Amino acid sequence: MEPLPASARFEEHVGELRLALRAPTLEGLFVEAAGVVARECGRTEGEPGPWEPLRLAARDPATLLVDWLNELIGRSEVEGRAYREVRGLRLSGAVGRGDTVGAPTAVAGASRRATRSERAAPDALPGAANAVTVDAEVRGSPVSVWESALKAATYHGLELTRDGDGWRAAVLFDV
Amino acid sequence: MPEPALPKRTSPWAYDIPAGWRPGMHVPARVYASHDLLEAILEGEAVTQLANVATLPGVVGRVYGMPDMHEGYGFPVGGVAAMRMPDGVVSPGGVGFDINCGVRLLSTPLLRRDLGDRAEAFVHEISRSIPSGTGRGGPWRATDAELDRVLAEGSRFLVEEKGFGLAADVEHTESEGCLPGADPDKVSRRARDRGRDQLGTMGAGNHFVEVQEVEAVHDAEAARAMGLFEGQVTALVHSGSRGLGHQVCTDYVRLMDARLAERGITLVDRQLSCAPASSLEGRDYLAAMAAAANFAWSNRQLMGHRVRTAATRIFPDVAPEDVRVVYDVAHNIAKMERYGGQDVCVHRKGATRAFGPSHPEMPAAYRGIGQPVFIPGSMGTASWVLAGLDTSDERSWGSACHGAGRRLSRTAAKKQVTGADLRRQLEAQGIVVRCASNKGLAEEAPLAYKDVDAVAEVVEGAGLARRVARLRPFGVVKG
Secondary structure (H helix, E strand, O other), X not given: OOOOOOEEEEEOOOOOXXXXXXXXXXXXXXXXXXXXXXXXXXXXXXXXXXXXXXXXXXOOHHHHHHHHHHHHHHHHHHHOEEEEEEXXXXXXXXXXOOEEOOOOOOOOOOOOOOOHHHHXXXXXXXXXXXXXXXXEEEEEEEEOOOOOOOXXXXXXXXXXXXXXXXXXXXXXXXX | OOOOOOOEEEEXXXXXXXXXXXXXXXXXXXXXXXXXXXXXXXXXXXXXHHHHHOOOOOEEEEEEEXXXXXXXXXXXXXXXXXXXXXXXXXXXXXXXXXXXOEEEEEEEEEEHHHHOOHHHHHHHHHHHHXXXXXXXXXXXXXXXXXXXXXXHHOHHHHHXXXXXXXXXXXXXXXXXXXXXXXXXXXXXXXHHHHXXXXXXXXXXXXXXXXXEEEEEEOOHHHHHHHOOOOOEEEXXXXXXXXHHHHHHXXXXXXXXXXXXXXXXXXXXXXXXXXXXXXXXXXXXXXXXXXXXXXXXXXXXXXXXXXXXXXXXXXXOOOOHHHOEEEEEEEOEEEEXXXXXXXXXXEEEEOXXXXXXXXXXXXXXXXXXXXXXXXXXXXXXXXXXXXXXXXXXXXXXXXXXXXXXXXXXXXXXXXXXXXXXXXXXXXXXXXXXXXXXXXXXXXXXXXXXXXXXXXXXXXXXXXXOEEEEEEEEEEEEEEO
């Protein structure tokens, strides 16, 4: 049976926005999630910026998905870019059903010296929270008129499951 | 497993949920509502979410749901809970992403009936002066040094060092616009960068500036103390800590979630992520949250200053000091307070403080009156000004509700009315609308909200605050 194509749709919630995601692979699900954040940003114009490294770690894939979404939301808002392009996405560690996908990779720029505020920020998570990682490069294009209402992805009602068709996720956003 | 019983009516305005309603509750819950409002509240998961809050470590007394309560994530919107200090938890989700989202009411010496055509010019000038819309920044991009001062000192810095307002503005701001213990170093670089150019901006969603007429005064003495009279023009400013606050919440929910296991904390909802207030991450969050709260007060200070400037520009007879801040209240915040000799951290998520006339933390003008409380309705209905009551201390941890409360999702609202139609309807009612997005307008349609008059009636009936004046909008600026 052919796997179902990747898809994303927003569902009803009285105060916020719930996103339902589906993709044949977990990596594809992360790419689809990035696409949602980018589409919500609004129309883009001009040339895309440089490829930017993105590396995150979390205690499980579902948590990693929320962290991935939040990283893209924050990065988009600060840079004024919609990160429509993702390449070389690799998931490592305890990815699901005991599977291990790839291995942790170094990311250019990850070792640069932290600024004062970065050191003070809650970046350093305990060891158990680093069980799974995502490495990728993302590239964003300037947004002409900012439209995104997405403030943050939450852990409330978070679901990430694997079935015969691939992977499905549900994430609630604060808007 | 049988369905939990419905909340039991224990007074005309209160419905109680015993501590055994769901496993793990440490304290009971109470929802303040009328029969009709409770029906609306029960349509979502809000009551279950309130019961979930009652399972948090260190929660004391009772958790409360306000009459505008609706389903959120983790805490319900319109939820109030107090945690025993110093060992109870603090929960970023119990404050919310938009830290110190709140409202500021300004009064003017103008009468609605005297404005004529200048009403539209006034609304238009406000819309020109205050950037609005998602992600929108303003003309002022704060330097690191300026941002540090804003985060540490709050709105007083903008008034005293930048000239954005009057000293009296600060006196009439909750906590005088500065929550103690703020530490800019606990705010991440990402959070700072998200908020750097957003001071004095509205944002989108349910944020607004509304220009109103005092339609009716219900409590003459309190209205006089607040400088309100019938026919008067007022402006209500609603915004918060923008991207800076969102990022602070994101950062600390993630951090606390990652450390739940090592702290032995099990939660029924991960968005209730928390840490003991005395722990390192608990202390850091409180310091970062206070900084974000100070940013939000500064944001509304600058927005209010621009409303004042717009008034003096359109109405040359109006002097800056004639446009007064009645009060500014937070409705997404955690604060250290003392009740019955016990220190607690009160989490108000979509709820405002409602201190009574005898509370020591009261501006001189409101001693003997009570703290002004604002319940914004929707852009086509009305808003209420109330005065806090001493009985709120024992009935709701000194709290009241923050608005009419959503009853329809944004999608459902858009199915019932288009932005263009709503704009025409509002204009037919004599309401000037400035909103670039028809989609955003429809999402915030009056039909998406509960009946604000019914909500205010419950707040008064329950002894949380008493009604002072009803305000009717004639101008709306939205993102």
